[in-house]
Each structure stands twice: as C-alpha cells, then as structure tokens.
Amino acid sequence: MxxxxYTMMLAAFLNPFASSSLTMSFPDMMREFGASTNDMAWVVEAFLLCCTMAVIPAGKLADIYGKRKLFYIGSIVFTIISGLMCFVGSVEMLTVYRALQGIALGIVYTTSMSILTLSVPVERRGYAFGMIGGMVYLGLSLGPALGGFLNYYYGWRSIFVFTTLLGVVANVMAFRSLHKEWVHTPDSSISMKSLLLYAxxxxxxxxxxxxxxxxxxxVYAFVVGLVALSVLGYVEWHSKDxxxxVRIFVSNLGFTMSSVAAMMNFSATFGVGFVLSLFLQMIMGFDSRMTGLILCIQTGIMVFLAPRMGALSDRYNPSQFARWGMVLIGLGLLSMAYGTFTESMAIIMISLAIVGIGVSCFAPPNNNLIMSSVPKTYIGFASSTISTVRLLGQTMSMALIGVILAxxxxxMSALQMMEYNSTVALVVFGVICLVGAIPAGVRNMRN
Known part of the structure; x- marks a missing residue:
C-alpha cells in the first residue's frame, strides 16, 4: 500500500504545482513573445478548461480499459508535453501545450484517486486522503515560490525542465508500484453524443x-452551457450506459451533498490568496516576498494537519469533521474580513491559521465521504466528480472576485475601493462556507 x-502523492503534487508554478513567469513570457495579458489569461484558462473537460471521460475510460493503463497514458503524455514546452517559441504554441498538459493531468488526477481508493483499506482511507490533501496544498504553496526561484535564476523554461523530471520520477514510481489493473465495466462504451454535449x-x-x-x-455562453448540460442530463437519465x-445524484444523497460541499469550499477558498495578495501589497505595503511568507501560514498548517485530520476521520464520523471544518473556514474568513477592514495584521494572520485548520478538517474527510459513498462500479465517476467540482469551484471563485473587484x-479612490472590495469578497466567501456546512454534514457511506 x-x-x-507515495506514487499517488507525487501525482497529487503535480497538478497544483503545474497550474501555479508559472504565475511568477508571465511578465518574462509576455516580453519574450510580445504577448498581452489576455494572451496569458488564455494560457491559464486553456489549462483549467481542458483539465475539467478531461476528467469525466477519463473516469469512464478508466472503468472500461483499466485505471492503471489510463494513469500510465496521462503520466507519460504529461512528461512528454512538459519536455516539449522547454522549446516552445510562441504564445500560441504555449497555449496549445498547456491545454494538452491539462488533459494529461486531468487523466492522472482522476485515475490516481480511483487507484488510491481501491488500494487502501476502508479503515485507512481518511489517512490516505489526508496525505494526498497535504501534497495538493504543498503543490499550491510551493508552485509560485519555486517557480519564481527557477524563473529568476534560470529562466522560465527551467520550470518545464523541473516538471519533466518530476514526470519521469512519477512514471518510474508508477511502473514499480502499480501491479494490478482495475477494470470494472469492460463491456461499456462512451456515447459520442454525450461526449459532445458534455464538452x-x-x-x-x-x-x-x-x-x-x-x-x-x-452570459450567452453561460446560458448555452446550461442548456447543453440540461440536455445531457436528460439523455443520461434515459441511457442504459x-x-x-446522473441517477446517482438522486439516489445517493451523501455523495451529492459532499460533492456540493466540495464545490462550495473551492468557490470560497481558492480566491482568498489572490485577494489577500492584492490587499497586503497594495494596502498594507508589503513586498511580494513577505506577502508569500504570510500566506504560507495557511498552507503550512494544511500540509502539516491534513494527514492527521484524515487519520482521525477514519476513527470518527467524517461528516462531522467536514461540517465543522466548513464552519471553521467560514468563521476564519469572516474574521479575516474584519482584519482587512481594520487593517490589523494580527487578526489577518490568526484568521489564516483558522482557515488552514478548517480546510484540513474538511478536505480529507469529505473526499473520503465521496469516494466511500459509491460502489466499486462508480469509483471512476466519483473520482472524476472530485476533480470536476474542484475545477468548477476554482473558476467560480475567480469569477466572484472579478465581479466584486469591478x-x-x-x-472612493482606487485604493479605498480595493480595501472595501477585499473585505466584501472575504465576507461573501465566509458566508458561502457557513452555508456549505449544511450539505457537508450529510453522511451516506458504503464500504
């Protein structure tokens, strides 16, 4: 086991690190390619969009052809694309490669969660998901710091050299540790109509x-998307394969509510670092290095505490950990809002610690609830659901920030508006988490 x-922990590290490590390199890329901020925004969006679109089909394909096989494909493609990105010569090619990298990592993340669930005994799953959660937070916190270091001393291409090496290590570990193929629905197939509607x-x-x-x-794109997903829901409800x-969302309340709670959690927490980064530098006058160190209060606590909270959720009711984790996050964000309103660094730092504890209490137990609430035939879909709600939550979080900051x-001057809007954003995020505590507490686990 x-x-x-360990293999799945490295896989869990790759996704957040790959998505966050380039942020400090964008100015250099813009100068080299003569690109605009909108061009760089599409580099980010292409990665997130393709990663999101890949996870559901990847879960289905893994059930049909084998989870180990799909994991190998995703990991190998990620490594090859990362190597090719060292030689990219235009922002257009960078965007294409990042899209392909997103697809590969969507496959890796989805299959890794399934493999972990099937490889770990039920009584140890909380601990395992806690370790995975710790690696996700480590990737998120190390990404900008290590990416900035590599970019400063060796140029932005060195980031892709590093991720290529990580990919090679992940492949070697996978070939040495994964000796079983998990195939649950070999006679199944993917409907092209459903796939197109989903995409x-x-x-x-x-x-x-x-x-x-x-x-x-x-707004029209959003409406078209909702219509397409509604049609997809109707088609899937009446489909034999x-x-x-979609019927699982009606018949399995625990799975549905835990998934909703996860999306609300990511909607509320993903954008906190962005809001605080602007506030601490533009209002409080800190430089980027000190701002990064302050934000590490939350991520450092999560890296340390998440595995331990996951292990405790193996012994006690995980739904209660998830519920009170959301409450702690909500209270931490509301107190953080008060800290930005009063410009109190002590309150902001204490609030970051509270949020870190809350996320550690919520994430591993809630993932355990999602993966343990379905039979083995739906493990691939459950893993895909975790990935999908995470990415959708991140997207909604940044959209909320965009609306509030606008x-x-x-x-009011620009700085006064920044301070006011930062406080409003944190209040909105805090309320979302407090409301999210309701679905987080629903329990319906199956061994």
Missing part, C-alpha cells in the same frame, strides 16, 4: 463564468 500511496456544456459554462466581467457575450450516471463607489 505504501508504494502506491460543449462544461466549456461554455466555464468560459461564461471566467469572462463574465470582460465580455458582453459571456451513461457517460455521467464594483465602484462614487467618491
């Missing part, structure tokens, strides 16, 4: 949310 866990729906919804503030047509088993009040 340990060798599989259209999820991409239109994500683009509509992401571009909500910038473009007038975003669905791509998305708000203006006559008579």
């Amino acid at each position: 340990k060798s599989v866990l 259209l729906g999820i991409s239109a919804v994500m683009v509509g949310i992401t571009e909500w503030v910038r473009f007038w047509w975003s 669905p791509l998305i088993p 708000h203006t009040i006559e008579g």
